Amino acid sequence: MSVNYYAFGPFAGGEQDGEGLHIGQHAHSHTFLMRAHPDLGLTTLAAWMDFLRQPNVTIRAEHGRPIDLDEMEETIRERETPDGFPRRGRWVRGYERDGYHVDPEGVEFCAREFC
Numbered sequence: 001m002s003v004n005y006y007a008f009g010p011f012a013g014g015e016q017d018g019e020g021l022h023i024g025q026h027a028h029s030h031t032f033l034m035r036a037h038p039d040l041g042l043t044t045l046a047a048w049m050d051f052l053r054q055p056n057v058t059i060r061a062e063h064g065r066p067i068d069l070d071e072m073e074e075t076i077r078e079r080e081t082p083d084g085f086p087r088r089g090r091w092v093r094g095y096e097r098d099g100y101h102v103d104p105e106g107v108e109f110c111a112r113e114f115c
Helices: 045-052 069-077
Strands: 002-008 021-027 033-035 058-061 100-102 108-110
Antiparallel strands (some): 021 033
16 A cells, blocks of 8 residues: 655645645555655755645545645655565665666665556
8 A cells, every 4th residue: 555645835736736846656565665856856865855844735645534744744754664674665775767766874765656
């Protein structure tokens, strides 16, 4: 099972009645895969966190549940399952290809649309 997360606010794609700006996806047993938006400068976790800290920016899971920033960051950084097993990477490391990268903090990114 996977859950996609979206940002809403006063920016292009962030309209409350729209889909929102895709932050990324949490999938059971895998590390979080961030959505890179190079046109907005959102290609690292640090840039995303600065963006999400802006006033009037909210986060929602795809099923509509509001998520606070601390919970979002914890979900992104989680490296073990609740059972204590290491989460698997998303085949970004070692399989570098156009549109994918790993940021300086080791967070995997995809600049292509996915869900």
